Amino acid sequence: EQDVSEYMKSLAIRVSGFDVPKPIKAFEDCGFPSQIMNAIKKQGYEKPTSIQCQALPVVLSGRDIIGIAKTGSGKTAAFVLPMIVHIMDQPELQKEEGPIGVICAPTRELAHQIYLEAKKFAKAYGVRVSAVYGGMSKLEQFKELKAGCEIVVATPGRLIDMLKMKALTMMRATYLVLDEADRMFDLGFEPQVRSIVGQIRPDRQTLLFSATMPRKVEKLAREILSDPIRVTVGEVG
Numbered sequence: 001e002q003d004v005s006e007y008m009k010s011l012a013i014r015v016s017g018f019d020v021p022k023p024i025k026a027f028e029d030c031g032f033p034s035q036i037m038n039a040i041k042k043q044g045y046e047k048p049t050s051i052q053c054q055a056l057p058v059v060l061s062g063r064d065i066i067g068i069a070k071t072g073s074g075k076t077a078a079f080v081l082p083m084i085v086h087i088m089d090q091p092e093l094q095k096e097e098g099p100i101g102v103i104c105a106p107t108r109e110l111a112h113q114i115y116l117e118a119k120k121f122a123k124a125y126g127v128r129v130s131a132v133y134g135g136m137s138k139l140e141q142f143k144e145l146k147a148g149c150e151i152v153v154a155t156p157g158r159l160i161d162m163l164k165m166k167a168l169t170m171m172r173a174t175y176l177v178l179d180e181a182d183r184m185f186d187l188g189f190e191p192q193v194r195s196i197v198g199q200i201r202p203d204r205q206t207l208l209f210s211a212t213m214p215r216k217v218e219k220l221a222r223e224i225l226s227d228p229i230r231v232t233v234g235e236v237g
């Protein structure tokens, strides 16, 4: 067997935490069902990126993760693929129960990109994805959320609005992703992010991704993640 630490060095990746699951070298190592493998191939993804090599096994094992990696490193698939697996493991959703996976992103553009990527992988399973962000009609979003979805991708402000309007509850939410946490804080969303996290059951799985880890983000991570594994890709962090 190849020395894992040598392999990690070749990826310029640093990992810390206890009992870290071994990185994968190919998507085949993840044990994904065939529909997910087909969707990965259809996307033209031949090999997992560095962050995917380490993050996928960690997240698939159910652990919380802090992923520090810059834009373009392939973080979306690293949290979307395990999210689909997580949802397939859950009892089917009743209409009024609210989403199982909740993804927060700083801007509507980013939320929309994640929405598109999630839909590509969710489609084969009939997993429904809703996007919730500013600039879209609140009434339309309210109706869409009321119809039910397994995944919601949202900017923090609009998600809070929808929660206040009782368009959804988060009682079934067990998989929370905070994407680009540093940018969410830069844009002043810390109170909204904290409020959302506070409305999701504490036994959830939490994934926090950020290009940088300023003190405020580090503090949030300490407060809301349980025994996380930290994965740093490249020179950042």
Ligand code: ADP
Pocket: 044, 045, 046, 047, 048, 049, 052, 069, 070, 071, 072, 073, 074, 075, 076, 077
């Ligand atoms: P990040 O969120 O880290 O900025 P994205 O998840 O948006 O990065 O991915 C950046 C680009 O790389 C996207 O165009 C995405 O489709 C592509 N990509 C992601 N994973 C892979 C992969 N394993 N192989 C090839 N391209 C990939």
Ligand code: MG
Pocket: 072, 075, 076, 179
């Ligand atoms: Mg991204």
